[in-house]
Amino acid sequence: MATPYDILCARFQDAFDLLEKGADPVVRTSDRSDYQVNGVMSVAKRLGRPPREVAEEILRSVNIADVATVDVAGPGFLNVTLTTEFLSAQVHQLLADPRMGARRSTTARRVVIDYSAPNVAKEMHVGHLRSTVIGDALRRMYEFHGDVVIARNHIGDWGTPFGMLIEHLCDLGEESALASLSMGDLNSFYREARIKFDGDDAFKDRSRTRVVALQGGDEETRRLWQLLVDQSVEYFSQVYGTLDVLLTADEAVGESYYNDMLHAVVEDLDTAGLLVESNGAQCVFPPGFVNREGEPFPLIVKKSDEGFGYAATDLAAVRDRVAHVHADEILYVVGAPQSQHLEMVYATARLAGWLPATVRCEHVAFGNVLGTDRKMFKTRSGDTVKLSDLVSEAVDRADAQLVERATPLDEAERRALAVTIARAAIKYADLSTERQRDYVFDLDRMLAFEGDTGPYLCYAHARIRSIFRRLDAPWTAPETLAVTDAAARHLLLGIVNFPEAVSESLALLAPHRLCTYLFDLAQRFTSFYESCPVLSAEEPLRSERLALCELTARTLAVGLHLLGIDAPERM
């Protein structure tokens, strides 16, 4: 279905085309009317005519009487007010549409989304949270849009640390090692291995020998390595489960997956004449990148010790995703600090012809996670909070609040709801702020049941649903709605703009746009609910208001679902 916004854009485009072909009408939502058209001034400027005169001309030529009334205001703005009949028809269309008006793409694009990327035998921490939550939300939005998402969890499952990890596994004995790993005690496993590696020369030697065996394809070593990987992936899946993240074990396509492609990457770069030896390393120098001294800055593909750098893996991944996964779009949900590295990888892939201009390849960067003291969360030095601890603390606190508020649920339901609310809190807090900014992690704030939080939105939804549980007879929306109350109209206009919130959020890869929309919608609803009694109203007003309640609840639920958040029926 075409949204009101679409219709207005099309109608005004036709009118603007008469004056200047292709001129943008600049249709926007407005606080002065339902929508405003701002494009008149710039057209008038280019035509050298008075803006108000141009506005009047557009007002005469635009074919819009069936949709809205239009007035000229100020220096040449057009204020657009939708007709009640039109809004009424919108309500009926939306009631019949589970997508709440959002278009479904007819040309499904294949979109690779690279997100989460934890390390094998290492704990997932807050540093992985943003990638996981943002990536998963984008995934849901793309799928909703009708695209095919190929998720890639680029786990760190290869490299020199695996020598010591495997040796440590052997020392502990497979059984007890795996038992400790399956308990999610990955930090101490890694730490113990590290301590031995640093303090025990014999262990260090064994570790190095083990790395060589691993890279050489030694069967027993590979088996041990696989144990570590499987155990970790199993653990990651548990964490994803608690967060309701869609990633599956199949989608854990880690660094090692690209091992067999690395030689070809280097050879083909060489053949293409892109490879340069520098300080013993094989490098590509994509133009435009310089180091501290202002000299060309290398992307190191093969290290001076003959080992492949991570750049080789990243290049192989891009190549694979284009050539074999047939991606139309590749998104890397990775922290902002890696921006330069990724830009260099993309530049090199373009030079090598592995990444055609038709394929969109983008770094979906996000800011650092900060503590409430505004200092960086440590990501490498070990002082980070385990993701799983963090989630369980959030669940406990959510549960405590539910108990305090005497929620009308039994114990089991309440515990389940606490999980839902904790997820909502964590995800919404992360998604609702502009990605690129640094992000302050504050459990107290995100778990608050008041304000711009996940729990509040859950509550807003549950509260509407409770109205319908009180009904003793079915209802149907009246043929024509009056929508006379300002608050009701304001709410309906919000509902009708859902598709634009979704498409804008997707186009900008900015989930916070959708969050802002949903919170605003919830506010419009409570304001409506305050001034417009529903159940006690006379028919047909009662049914009209029920229709608005129904549409609001569904819009909230669909929107929250796109963010990876469940909308509970009751709280």
Place this chain on the structure above:
RNA sequence: GCGGGCGUAGCUCAACGGAUUAGAGCAUUUGACUACGGAUCAAAAGGUUGGGGGUUCGAAUCCCUCCGCCCGCACCA
């Protein structure tokens, strides 16, 4: 030094080049309670959008410059 990001109310954050009042939330103050779920609503107060230039009919938004904070800058990913 070079490159990138950020700088908006006490705090956490919005704002798609648009209209006299730059918006929310939290916190503060004041109203509304036997309330269709008060986990709420209404209102007040709180800002020379880091400073200074420029482009534009119109700038938090685009350009330049300066200041401050953060990140990256050769073989860890």
